[in-house]
Amino acid sequence: GEDVEQSLFLSVREGDSSVINCTYTDSSSTYLYWYKQEPGAGLQLLTYIFSNMDMKQDQRLTVLLNKKDKHLSLRIADTQTGDSAIYFCAEIYAGNMLTFGGGTRLMVKP
Amino acid sequence: GAVVSQHPSRVICKSGTSVKIECRSLDFQATTMFWYRQFPKQSLMLMATSNEGSKATYEQGVEKDKFLINHASLTLSTLTVTSAHPEDSSFYICSARSVLAGVGNEQFFGPGTRLTVL
Numbered sequence: 627g628e629d630v631e632q633s634l635f636l637s638v639r640e641g642d643s644s645v646i647n648c649t650y651t652d653s654s655s656t657y658l659y660w661y662k663q664e665p666g667a668g669l670q671l672l673t674y675i676f677s678n679m680d681m682k683q684d685q686r687l688t689v690l691l692n693k694k695d696k697h698l699s700l701r702i703a704d705t706q707t708g709d710s711a712i713y714f715c716a717e718i719y720a721g722n723m724l725t726f727g728g729g730t731r732l733m734v735k736p
Numbered sequence: 737g738a739v740v741s742q743h744p745s746r747v748i749c750k751s752g753t754s755v756k757i758e759c760r761s762l763d764f765q766a767t768t769m770f771w772y773r774q775f776p777k778q779s780l781m782l783m784a785t786s787n788e789g790s791k792a793t794y795e796q797g798v799e800k801d802k803f804l805i806n807h808a809s810l811t812l813s814t815l816t817v818t819s820a821h822p823e824d825s826s827f828y829i830c831s832a833r834s835v836l837a838g839v840g841n842e843q844f845f846g847p848g849t850r851l852t853v854l
Contacts, residue, residue, distance in 0.1 A: 661845075666848070666850070667847055667848065668740075668742075668829050668845040668846050668847040668848045669780075669829065669831075669845040670845070671842060671843075671844070674842070714779060714780070723770075723782065723785070724770075724782070724831075724843060726779045726780045727779060728778065728779045729778075729779050
């Protein structure tokens with residue numbers, strides 16, 4: 627079945643770059659997503675990438691996709707304390723079903 | 737952007753009672769709504785998928801008689817946790833996919849409902 631994995635925790639200093647990694651197994655995924663979840667809240671879609679792209683940049687966010695290795699990463703430049711949250715990667719399967727990774731808790735130290 | 741609301745945001749109930757959670761798409765019509773469950777410090781688990789006017793499709797291991805889903809209109813889906821027990825305590829999140837789902841097949845998520853069963 628579909629499996630999406632992420633590291634559990636990442637700690638960075640304010641102003642540094644954060645890189646959150648994700649691996650997935652379904653080679654037929656068409657879209658891959660990054661969601662942000664703040665404490666006690668729902669999910670906010672940060673960005674997504676189509677599977678035929680290698681990179682997508684959106685302001686401070688850069689998504690890199692290595693389709694051969696089924697590896698997805700999210701880079702946050704100039705990380706701020708407000709970026710502290712849990713970040714989930716997700717892939718689409720069966721047309722419209724999302725499989726989520728376990729989430730990476732990002733802690734930004736002042 | 738598209739907004740999805742959930743009501744209530746928090747609910748505490750006694751064991752054995754039923755709780756209804758509403759999920760509404762506020763500014764768009766949703767052909768499909770999804771219900772997820774999230775345990776503390778864990779990822780989201782898809783419980784069921786509902787399409788307007790038809791029966792929900794439940795994921796393996798999810799009891800359909802326990803978690804009743806009604807998708808009565810293109811803007812409203814409800815999840816009823818029947819005869820709730822403490823193990824049903826969790827964070828329930830819904831998402832909605834637009835009729836006019838654009839690039840990315842986006843699902844828009846509600847803010848979640850925290851259910852505590854005493």
